[in-house]
Amino acid sequence: KGEVTLNTLSRILINSTFGLGGLFDHATPLGINQQTEDFGQTLGHYGLNPGPYLVLPIFGPSSIRDTTGLLADAAARYFYLYTPVNFDDHLDRSSAATLVWAVDVRHNLRFRYYQTGSPFEYDLVRFLYTKNRQLEIEK
CATH class of the missing domain: 1.10.287 (Helix Hairpins)
Incomplete structure (x- = not known):
């Protein structure tokens, strides 16, 4: 590090x-x-287990730890962008910005479901996702 x-x-x-x-x-x-690192990687670095594997709408593969990190990153982004102003006046803009960010993140992923041709694609994606996150944390 x-x-x-x-x-x-x-x-x-x-x-x-x-x-x-x-x-x-x-x-x-x-x-x-x-x-580029996220709060999920930080939690993993400090020994928090990933928990069950999840597939989130829009975001795709995740785990309980990484979903917690995703929520923490979204909250940090909100406070970073809107701290100097009144929160109530900009909640709608913040929600829209977070949604656009989420769609952009999903769009930039090169993986698309059903392109592997494997009948066990769920297991394959789960394995690849967990190994990739493990390597990112060990980096």
Whole structure:
């Protein structure tokens, strides 16, 4: 995790200095790629078991731990975007933004059901999802 921290701090320093306060991304062309992690990975890193496998509408494969992380990330995004203003005035905008974000996340997944041709696709997707999350947490 030390390398990831150094990478993130380097991105902040470069983009805030040369990217007009972070408006432009100058770190990626220099080979310092953005690290994407979510709260579900953080919970897994600290030893929380994933719990049962779920398939969520719109979002797709998940687990109890990762669904909790998804809700925490959505709440953090809401407070980050709308803290300086009155919450009641912007609840509808926040809900719409979260829904658009969810649809975008699902659209960007390369996997589509029934493309594997396997009669055991549910088991295959569950296995691949859990192994992928395990590798992401160990990273």
